[in-house]
Amino acid sequence: MNQVGSLAPVKRISEKVSVQTPEQIQFEFELAGVSARMMAYLLDLLIRAGIISVVSTILVLTTSWASEGLSAGLVLILAFVVEWGYNTLLEWRFNGVTPGKKALGIRVVRTDGVSIDFVRSAMRNFLRAADIFPFFYAAGVLTMFFTGTQRRLGDLAADTMVIREKRSPLRELPPLPSNLVEIPTGALMQLGIRDRDLTIIDEFFRRRHLFSEDRADEIAAVLGDPVAKKLKIEGEDPELVLAGMLVAGNEVRSSWYGRSTATSIPGTAGGAR
Numbered sequence: 001m002n003q004v005g006s007l008a009p010v011k012r013i014s015e016k017v018s019v020q021t022p023e024q025i026q027f028e029f030e031l032a033g034v035s036a037r038m039m040a041y042l043l044d045l046l047i048r049a050g051i052i053s054v055v056s057t058i059l060v061l062t063t064s065w066a067s068e069g070l071s072a073g074l075v076l077i078l079a080f081v082v083e084w085g086y087n088t089l090l091e092w093r094f095n096g097v098t099p100g101k102k103a104l105g106i107r108v109v110r111t112d113g114v115s116i117d118f119v120r121s122a123m124r125n126f127l128r129a130a131d132i133f134p135f136f137y138a139a140g141v142l143t144m145f146f147t148g149t150q151r152r153l154g155d156l157a158a159d160t161m162v163i164r165e166k167r168s169p170l171r172e173l174p175p176l177p178s179n180l181v182e183i184p185t186g187a188l189m190q191l192g193i194r195d196r197d198l199t200i201i202d203e204f205f206r207r208r209h210l211f212s213e214d215r216a217d218e219i220a221a222v223l224g225d226p227v228a229k230k231l232k233i234e235g236e237d238p239e240l241v242l243a244g245m246l247v248a249g250n251e252v253r254s255s256w257y258g259r260s261t262a263t264s265i266p267g268t269a270g271g272a273r
Helices: 034-063 068-093 099-104 118-126 128-132 138-147 153-158 185-191 195-206 213-230 238-252
Strands: 016-020 026-031 106-110 160-164
Touching: 034 068, 034 099, 034 106, 068 118, 099 106, 106 118, 118 128, 118 153, 128 138, 128 153, 138 153, 153 160, 185 238, 195 213, 195 238, 213 238
Parallel strands: none
Antiparallel strands: 016 026, 026 160, 106 160
């Protein structure tokens, strides 16, 4: 009886990706699939359509008396600005999140887990024109499938990825100094402090007893001095500054758009491993 040869394994689409920081802390991200991204796109599409409909109506009513051509031209400009600028500006200003993405629990980040900047946001959204070709994101979906990375053409060009966010409660804070420096939560957001930064600080305090005093002071200075300088509190103990950052960071994470990446403080889903 002839033995049937085994088929070569089919390449599966990757669902998770690990990123290791220079501090040797590893984060694991769960990639968002086609269905979640498409639903987020449709929700954002409805919002964009509503914006264009309302504003274009106002434009027509206020400019049609001058020229019908002027009204039509302004509406076309409006449609272009909203279609291209909506995702670009929101993803840039709100750390990779739009209302549609927020509703589906997904976020755009760089492939190293860091928040995207304006250039990357503009690039990935500008290339939607290529992903849509020849109809309804066919090129983008095929790219996600055949590369096995869940990344469309715009993501590949901008070096970005779309990840799922799982908001689990934070584990208890590690032992902290009682006389920590109080830092306003708004200051952390203005400085661009990310969950990854807070995770490093969290791990520092959890492993504080393993370091010599000199080594602990050195690490605290490397992590805390740049922030202290920006906050104009250079005279404070860096370790007390870090403790204040960690406490304030826990409060920031409860805000609607507060998180700069999809990672969590260690011990939560999607956090450091």
